Amino acid sequence: xxxxxxxxxxxxxxxxxxxxxxxxxxxxxxxxxxxxxxxxxxxxxxxxxxxxxxxxxxxxxxxxxxxxxxxxxxxxxxxxxxxxxxxxxxxxxxxxxxxxxxxxxxxxxxxxxxxxxxxxxxxxxxxxxxxxxxxxxxxxxxxxxxxxxxxxxxxxxxxxxxxxxxxxxxxxxxxxxxxxxxxxxxxxxxxxxxxxxxxxxxxxxxxxxxxxxxxxxxxxxxxxxxxxxxxxxxxxxxxxxxxxxxxxxxxxxxxxxxxxxxxxxxxxxxxxxxxxxxxxxxxxxxxxxxxxxxxxxxxxxxxxxxxxxxxxxxxxxxxxxxxxxxxxxxxxxxxxxxxxxxxxxxxxxxxxxxxxxxxxxxxxxxxxxxxxxxxxxxxxxxxxxxxxxxxxxxxxxxxxxxxxxxxxxxxxxxxxxxxxxxxxxxxxxxxxxxxxxxxxxxxxxxxxxxxxxxxxxxxxxxxxxxxxxxxxxxxxxxxxxxxxxxxxxxxxxxxxxxxx
Amino acid sequence: xxxxxxxxxxxxxxxxxxxxxxxxxxxxxxxxxxxxxxxxxxxxxxxxxxxxxxxxxxxxxxxxxxxxxxxxxxxxxxxxxxxxxxxxxxxxxxxxxxxxxxxxxxxxxxxxxxxxxxxxxxxxxxxxxxxxxxxxxxxxxxxxxxxxxxxxxxxxxxxxxxxxxxx
Numbered sequence: 001x002x003x004x005x006x007x008x009x010x011x012x013x014x015x016x017x018x019x020x021x022x023x024x025x026x027x028x029x030x031x032x033x034x035x036x037x038x039x040x041x042x043x044x045x046x047x048x049x050x051x052x053x054x055x056x057x058x059x060x061x062x063x064x065x066x067x068x069x070x071x072x073x074x075x076x077x078x079x080x081x082x083x084x085x086x087x088x089x090x091x092x093x094x095x096x097x098x099x100x101x102x103x104x105x106x107x108x109x110x111x112x113x114x115x116x117x118x119x120x121x122x123x124x125x126x127x128x129x130x131x132x133x134x135x136x137x138x139x140x141x142x143x144x145x146x147x148x149x150x151x152x153x154x155x156x157x158x159x160x161x162x163x164x165x166x167x168x169x170x171x172x173x174x175x176x177x178x179x180x181x182x183x184x185x186x187x188x189x190x191x192x193x194x195x196x197x198x199x200x201x202x203x204x205x206x207x208x209x210x211x212x213x214x215x216x217x218x219x220x221x222x223x224x225x226x227x228x229x230x231x232x233x234x235x236x237x238x239x240x241x242x243x244x245x246x247x248x249x250x251x252x253x254x255x256x257x258x259x260x261x262x263x264x265x266x267x268x269x270x271x272x273x274x275x276x277x278x279x280x281x282x283x284x285x286x287x288x289x290x291x292x293x294x295x296x297x298x299x300x301x302x303x304x305x306x307x308x309x310x311x312x313x314x315x316x317x318x319x320x321x322x323x324x325x326x327x328x329x330x331x332x333x334x335x336x337x338x339x340x341x342x343x344x345x346x347x348x349x350x351x352x353x354x355x356x357x358x359x360x361x362x363x364x365x366x367x368x369x370x371x372x373x374x375x376x377x378x379x380x381x382x383x384x385x386x387x388x389x390x391x392x393x394x395x396x397x398x399x400x401x402x403x404x405x406x407x408x409x410x411x412x413x414x415x416x417x418x419x420x421x422x423x424x425x426x427x428x429x430x431x432x433x434x435x436x437x438x439x440x441x442x443x444x445x446x447x448x449x450x451x452x453x454x455x456x457x458x459x460x461x462x463x464x465x466x467x468x469x470x471x472x473x474x475x476x477x478x479x480x481x482x483x484x485x486x487x488x489x490x491x492x493x494x495x496x497x498x499x500x
Numbered sequence: 501x502x503x504x505x506x507x508x509x510x511x512x513x514x515x516x517x518x519x520x521x522x523x524x525x526x527x528x529x530x531x532x533x534x535x536x537x538x539x540x541x542x543x544x545x546x547x548x549x550x551x552x553x554x555x556x557x558x559x560x561x562x563x564x565x566x567x568x569x570x571x572x573x574x575x576x577x578x579x580x581x582x583x584x585x586x587x588x589x590x591x592x593x594x595x596x597x598x599x600x601x602x603x604x605x606x607x608x609x610x611x612x613x614x615x616x617x618x619x620x621x622x623x624x625x626x627x628x629x630x631x632x633x634x635x636x637x638x639x640x641x642x643x644x645x646x647x648x649x650x651x652x653x654x655x656x657x658x659x660x661x662x663x664x665x666x667x
Contacts, residue, residue: 013664020660025650029643044646069503 028091030054033071035083038232039277040074042089048072051131053092058082061112062089063096063234066278073278075234077112095131098242099124100249105193108210108224111239113246116226117210128249130241134300141306146371147258147315150186150428151179153358153421156380156438158343161371162192162256163304163313167335169320169327170345174357176319178425179343180260181209183317185216186428187258193250194222195259197243200236200266203228216426233277236270244301244314251305251312259302263319264295268331285330295331296338327362341365355422360387373431375482379438383417390414409447416446419454432476433462439487440494448498464497505576508568509583517560519588525561526581539565539574546570593624598643600631602652605640617644 030044040062048054052064054074058081066073074089077096098113101124108117115122143161160166168176184194196213198206206226213219223246227239240261247257261267268291275288283289295318302316318339320332325346327336336342341364350357369377393410397403403411420441423429429437437458440446449457465473472489476482512522529536535556539549549569553562568574589596597617599605605613614626621644633641639652650656 016664017660020663025648025655025659027648027650028646029648030646046646070506071502 030072030089032056032083032085032087032089034085035080035087037277038076038080038234039274040076040080040083040089042072042074043070045072045089045091048091049095051095053094053096055090055092056083057087057089061092061096063238065274066280075237075274075278076232077234077238078232094127095129096238097127097129098245099126100128100246101125102250104223104246106220106222108206108226111225111227111231111235111242113242126249128245130238130245131297132245132248132301134297135303135305135309139303139305139309141304141311143304143367143371145256145304145313146368146373146376147183147192147256148186148190148428148431149179149183150430151182151356151423152429152434152437153356153360153423154179154343155372155376155431155434157360157384158341158358158363158365159368159372159376160315160317160365161304161368162315163302164341164365164367164371165299165302165316165318165339166365166368167318167320167339167342168345169322169332169336169342170357171322171325171347174345174347174350175355176321176345177205177209177262179345179356180262180317180319181212182426182428184213184222184258184260185218185426187221188216188218191256192221193247193255193257194218195225195243195247195257196222197225197227197240197259197261199227199239199261199263200229200270201226201262203230212426233270233273236267237274240264240267240298244298247314248301251303251314252310254310254312256312257314259314259316261298261316261318263321264335265321265331268294287330291331292334292338295335299335299338340367353422354418355424358421360384361391373480375435375476375480376431376438378482378487379435379442381438381442383438383442386410387414387417390417412447413444415451416449416454417441419451420446420458422455430477431480432465432473435476435482436462436465436472436490436494439482439490443487443491443494445491445494445498461494461497465493469493504573505579505583508573508576508580509587512564512580512584513587513591515560515564517564519584521558521560522581522584525557525565526578528556529577536575536577539569540572542572589627594627595621595623595625595644596627596629598629598631600633600636600641600643600652602632602634602636602638602640604630604632613642617642 028045028047030042032040033043034041045054048064050064050067054062054064056062060076060078062074062076064072065075099122101122103122107115107119107122110116143163145162147160147162147164149155149160154160168179170176184196187194196209206224206228210219210224213222225239225243227236243259247259250257268287271291271294272287276282276286280288299316299318302314304313305311318335320335322329322332327333344359344362345357346359349359389410393407394414397411420437440461446454472486472493475486538544538552550566553565553569557565565574568577595617599613610628614628617623617626635654637653641652641655642649
């Protein structure tokens with residue numbers, strides 16, 4: 001720092017001032033005629049565009065949301081302190097947007113892209129409008145590359161592909177955010193840029209997530225966009241769009257992006273508050289008429305681009321919170337119909353100790369199957385059907401004590417599968433571990449192990465493979481195909497481990 | 501100015517009432533706050549209000565005021581007449597501009613400004629409203645509708661500040 005002299009700074013300032021071109025400042029202005037609740041009605045601004053950024057006298061910005069005959073309705077993106085009836089408002093002639101650059105990685109920013117983590121300024125490389133058109137039909141390509149979550153229950157039964165939109169839905173306290181955060185942690189070696197958008201959450205929750213990500217060295221490739229519960233409704237409304245604009249910046253560079261919207265129910269609530277204050281007519285559950293479009297235009301921007309368009313992708317994991325497991329409420333049904341599948345989490349399972357509490361019957365992934373690695377497809381095989389049969393049989397066992405052998409085997413197998421799919425927080429499993437465990441389970445090698453010891457058994461088994469059969473692990477990771485020969489090798493090795 | 505005042509002002513213009521009467525009406529309302537309060541008071545009977553209007557105002561404008569008071573919009577009357585002035589100017593293709601200054605411009609300068617606005621906006625005539633504001637430090641601000649031409653020292657300083665402090 002000592003190399004910069006005071007005289008240098010002064011001379012730079014001097015030349016800057018001398019070369020300052022004094023132009024007549026032509027601007028288009030309007031006057032506030034009514035202001036309150038973060039909404040201002042402006043008289044004038046006759047040529048203002050919908051969605052345009054306007055500047056108030058105090059330097060606060062706003063977005064034009066309503067165009068009327070003589071007035072425009074503007075939502076404020078900051079404090080209304082110091083603004084009164086008669087204050088001047090100036091057009092900026094640009095649409096609302098966020099600064100984007102790769103130095104955003106590892107940072108926590110607000111809905112306008114300004115840093116809020118106290119780590120200094122972010123150098124902007126470009127300015128992206130928050131509302132952008134989704135990629136068209138020509139630019140897209142079908143989903144073929146997996147997005148590994150590291151959660152065995154999801155990767156085996158409801159695989160997610162890059163460019164897919166998979167909804168995570170469930171009641172409060174069922175581990176929705178944990179699934180998303182685990183997925184981010186699992187992208188460490190996958191060269192995926194992650195964006196976590198927190199909408200209307202407690203600032204303490206966001207701080208906890210940031211510290212979890214830091215602890216697992218996952219913040220380096222992650223951007224956290226936070227519009228917490230204390231932020232204005234308009235900021236909560238634009239936060240997911242800002243996050244997506246940042247995602248698009250990376251997608252255009254051909255990178256794969258994972259974006260988590262946590263959560264869209266609160267986003268809809270913020271939009272409802274804003275719409276009602278803008279005097280738009282309320283509809284069902286007092287949401288405005290365009291609440292479906294609100295989410296569909298957001299999620300439609302997730303895509304996998306074809307090679308000619310750079311080949312990048314945006315994978316979206318929107319989160320929706322239900323009330324008492326009611327998936328037929330307004331916002332849940334909307335988002336379910338927009339996304340390419342959902343992971344349904346149940347509090348009943350969660351409290352029974354089955355975590356992640358994925359309901360196998362109601363969860364589905366509509367396009368992920370094509371993206372699953374061949375090895376995983378073969379290893380997971382009949383897992384879903386086995387679990388479904390197990391659930392069906394489990395109900396019958398409550399009525400009769402007498403069970404024939406085949407039913408008993410089915411129940412034993414099912415119990416062990418359920419145990420196998422349990423997974424602790426922030427411990428994503430790599431592909432090879434998932435495959436070894438699934439192969440040994442499908443070949444009924446776990447049947448003679450007591451349910452309580454499954455957890456220990458699987459840890460020991462993986463250790464054993466890592467020490468003795470590193471060649472099998474390498475073959476799974478490089479070939480990503482599960483040949484019959486490889487299956488028999490895994491089976492033999494597991495048997496060997498058990499007979500020690 | 502809301503859409504409602506605009507609509508009433510257009511109606512007022514279309515009634516072709518002489519504008520001396522209209523301005524006299526405005527002055528009456530501006531001078532007597534009590535009259536406006538009485539006419540907008542919902543507890544006073546309609547026919548009583550009508551007889552007040554009949555006894556005070558010119559025959560030409562009575563019906564308009566009665567309709568306004570029946571619709572409970574009489575409190576907008578001053579705004580409506582202001583909007584009417586704009587409609588009147590528009591019909592004559594005259595543009596109203598505001599000129600804010602520190603040192604008062606001479607006749608010649610005023611004519612130049614008028615000519616500039618007339619040519620630029622293609623108007624028959626320009627009505628120039630002069631306003632003094634010493635906080636500008638120097639120069640002037642010309643306001644034409646929504647568009648503001650800022651050639652003041654205060655404005656230049658603030659935009660210089662923005663350039664230097666940019667990010």
